[in-house]
Amino acid sequence: MKHYSICMIGFGNVGKAFARLVTRKSKQLLxxxxxxxxxxxxxxxxxxxxxxxxGIDLEKALRLADGNKSLDQLSTIPAPESIEDFISVSSADxxxxxxxxxxxxxxxxxxxIRTALNSGMHAVSANKGxxxxxYKELNTLANKNNKxxxxxxxxxxxxxxxxxxxxxxxxxxxxxxxxxLNSCTNLLLEKMESGASFEEAVEFAQSxxxxxxxxxxxxxxxxxSIKVAALATVLMGIPLKPQDVDREGIRGLTDEDFxxxxxxxxxxxxxxxxxxxxxxxxxxxxxxxxxxxxxLFSVSGTSSFVIFKSDVLPGLGxxxxxxxxxxxxxxxxxxxxxxxx
Amino acid sequence: MKHYSICMIGFGNVGKAFARLVTRKSKQLLxxxxxxxxxxxxxxxxxxxxxxxxGIDLEKALRLADGNKSLDQLSTIPAPESIEDFISVSSADxxxxxxxxxxxxxxxxxxxIRTALNSGMHAVSANKGxxxxxYKELNTLANKNNKxxxxxxxxxxxxxxxxxxxxxxxxxxxxxxxxxLNSCTNLLLEKMESGASFEEAVEFAQSxxxxxxxxxxxxxxxxxSIKVAALATVLMGIPLKPQDVDREGIRGLTDEDFxxxxxxxxxxxxxxxxxxxxxxxxxxxxxxxxxxxxxLFSVSGTSSFVIFKSDVLPGLGxxxxxxxxxxxxxxxxxxxxxxxx
Numbered sequence: 001m002k003h004y005s006i007c008m009i010g011f012g013n014v015g016k017a018f019a020r021l022v023t024r025k026s027k028q029l030l031x032x033x034x035x036x037x038x039x040x041x042x043x044x045x046x047x048x049x050x051x052x053x054x055g056i057d058l059e060k061a062l063r064l065a066d067g068n069k070s071l072d073q074l075s076t077i078p079a080p081e082s083i084e085d086f087i088s089v090s091s092a093d094x095x096x097x098x099x100x101x102x103x104x105x106x107x108x109x110x111x112x113i114r115t116a117l118n119s120g121m122h123a124v125s126a127n128k129g130x131x132x133x134x135y136k137e138l139n140t141l142a143n144k145n146n147k148x149x150x151x152x153x154x155x156x157x158x159x160x161x162x163x164x165x166x167x168x169x170x171x172x173x174x175x176x177x178x179x180x181l182n183s184c185t186n187l188l189l190e191k192m193e194s195g196a197s198f199e200e201a202v203e204f205a206q207s208x209x210x211x212x213x214x215x216x217x218x219x220x221x222x223x224x225s226i227k228v229a230a231l232a233t234v235l236m237g238i239p240l241k242p243q244d245v246d247r248e249g250i251r252g253l254t255d256e257d258f259x260x261x262x263x264x265x266x267x268x269x270x271x272x273x274x275x276x277x278x279x280x281x282x283x284x285x286x287x288x289x290x291x292x293x294x295x296l297f298s299v300s301g302t303s304s305f306v307i308f309k310s311d312v313l314p315g316l317g318x319x320x321x322x323x324x325x326x327x328x329x330x331x332x333x334x335x336x337x338x339x340x341x
Numbered sequence: 342m343k344h345y346s347i348c349m350i351g352f353g354n355v356g357k358a359f360a361r362l363v364t365r366k367s368k369q370l371l372x373x374x375x376x377x378x379x380x381x382x383x384x385x386x387x388x389x390x391x392x393x394x395x396g397i398d399l400e401k402a403l404r405l406a407d408g409n410k411s412l413d414q415l416s417t418i419p420a421p422e423s424i425e426d427f428i429s430v431s432s433a434d435x436x437x438x439x440x441x442x443x444x445x446x447x448x449x450x451x452x453x454i455r456t457a458l459n460s461g462m463h464a465v466s467a468n469k470g471x472x473x474x475x476y477k478e479l480n481t482l483a484n485k486n487n488k489x490x491x492x493x494x495x496x497x498x499x500x501x502x503x504x505x506x507x508x509x510x511x512x513x514x515x516x517x518x519x520x521x522l523n524s525c526t527n528l529l530l531e532k533m534e535s536g537a538s539f540e541e542a543v544e545f546a547q548s549x550x551x552x553x554x555x556x557x558x559x560x561x562x563x564x565x566s567i568k569v570a571a572l573a574t575v576l577m578g579i580p581l582k583p584q585d586v587d588r589e590g591i592r593g594l595t596d597e598d599f600x601x602x603x604x605x606x607x608x609x610x611x612x613x614x615x616x617x618x619x620x621x622x623x624x625x626x627x628x629x630x631x632x633x634x635x636x637l638f639s640v641s642g643t644s645s646f647v648i649f650k651s652d653v654l655p656g657l658g659x660x661x662x663x664x665x666x667x668x669x670x671x672x673x674x675x676x677x678x679x680x681x682x
Binding site for chain 2: 032163170172173293303305317330
């Protein structure tokens with residue numbers, strides 16, 4: 001049996017779900033993989049920081065976080081103020097990076113991951129920012145240090161996308177893909193096709209924690225675009241930024257548009273496409289009416305779907321239905337186990 | 342660079358597609374994986390056998406097979422008469438087993454694979470028979486001999502199913518799955534919903550090589566059932582035989598049934614389900630009407646789809662659209678590369 005320690009940046013819904021998942025799975029991980037994970041450091045945005053090299057009591061940490069209390073009291077040593085120092089002092093085997101996404105620069109997540117890789121840690125992240133803004137740099141740094149940088153949960157939560165092409169489909173050359181990658185707008189469009197106004201739909205999505213206080217990142221197609229950029233960058237070797245994606249959000253859709261779709265049995269979906277033809281790349285996010293004969297039609301609620309065209313499989317679709325923070329947390333765990341194997 | 346030799350049993354559509362694929366991909370395989378594959382033995386059902394330890398000229402073999410001529414002339418040594426001797430005399434690194442499926446016993450494929458594993462070869466197969474009738478035995482034998490037995494192409498052609506759970510989703514516990522696993526009946530149902538009679542639909546499917554001369558294996562649900570059994574056996578640890586699956590084919594569907602589906606906007610699909618609840622297993626193949634809100638609705642032509650429910654991902658669907666022998670051939674190649682990595 002081998003112990004591996006984890007430094008967590010971020011202890012929101014996904015971080016807490018991860019803590020519950022490794023607790024619930026501990027026996028299975030021991031039996032099947034002969035590993036035990038301990039969390040030795042947690043840094044949060046507004047609930048303090050804790051370092052305990054013997055392992056933080058996760059049940060206590062979850063109770064404190066759920067009760068909106070600071071984690072500071074769990075620290076056995078003074079936690080360094082700078083986050084870089086915090087990461088290196090944690091001297092953990094893994095960094096789990098779950099800070100909020102930054103569409104424009106990918107910071108501060110890039111710095112967190114760079115610090116971890118330079119401190120001899122593997123880095124696993126659910127954050128899309130570092131993938132589109134620093135994939136090449138971080139991947140090169142990881143290779144140089146004989147460590148890994150993985151990010152399965154950055155796109156479609158814990159559904160296997162990057163790992164499928166990396167681990168299961170050797171020598172597949174992807175020509176393009178098409179899909180629904182943003183859960184929030186998919187839910188909003190569904191609400192609106194049932195008669196809700198745009199504002200009512202947003203209010204509903206906010207009430208169940210799917211839309212943020214400022215939902216423009218989703219609504220204006222930025223989240224979908226950064227996911228498109230991440231997939232193109234990693235899987236197709238095309239270093240796209242979200243700004244490179246021809247982007248149209250869902251604000252422009254009117255009641256008439258929904259009526260029109262309904263009358264011909266179609267649905268509005270925020271569709272992402274990337275195509276490489278004759279060396280030319282087109283990357284696009286835009287609302288489209290899809291018919292029932294399309295695999296996108298039945299993608300409902302917060303589910304997502306993507307279909308890849310490659311030289312070896314004319315169409316490989318991956319559907320994730322009913323994701324939750326638990327699903328994202330599993331993507332993080334899967335990355336860690338795939339690194340260790 | 343390392344050379345690996347292959348003994349092929351079967352040189353029909355899939356075998357020939359494999360020969361074309363490794364030829365087309367040879368440079369990429371060398372660049373990315375530092376491997377070169379040579380085929381040193383081919384045994385066919387009705388076009389002879391060839392062994393050449395220096396490597397059979399695949400272009401010549403394809404020309405002969407396409408011209409309905411015997412491969413015997415490509416042999417540099419007398420090919421043994423018994424297939425077991427043929428396999429061991431080939432002394433290849435890999436056996437590629439593509440003999441016709443036997444729903445009842447899995448033979449002679451099981452014997453071929455056992456012989457290969459006992460001769461120090463890896464075994465890769467697109468044949469479902471050995472998976473449901475001898476998975477445990479062959480897997481144990483492979484482990485004992487430090488070799489591998491893989492069969493990605495046995496279900497949904499080259500779409501990654503077994504490899505996704507084996508390589509990308511560690512410690513996922515599958516509770517059940519639901520899908521469309523038989524291409525032929527899916528095509529027949531589509532033809533019939535467009536007004537064709539059962540006989541006309543079968544005739545069409547036969548004319549494009551999708552239905553066999555005796556199509557009862559597909560039509561009566563045996564092919565779907567053996568795939569259900571293979572998935573349950575390997576992914577859920579439930580050793581099912583096709584005979585254990587509650588099986589209903591598509592012969593019973595009438596014009597009225599298709600009218601009824603059409604009138605409520607649904608489609609008939611041959612649906613496979615396996616559920617494990619409270620320790621009880623139910624496995625079923627039967628025609629069902631599915632609505633446009635189901636991911637099964639848009640699975641058209643010879644495409645297939647399966648969605649898995651697990652303790653870590655509430656719904657992970659995998660869609661393969663427009664498969665062909667090329668897709669199956671890629672599944673074989675992917676298995677080989679995954680074994681070598």
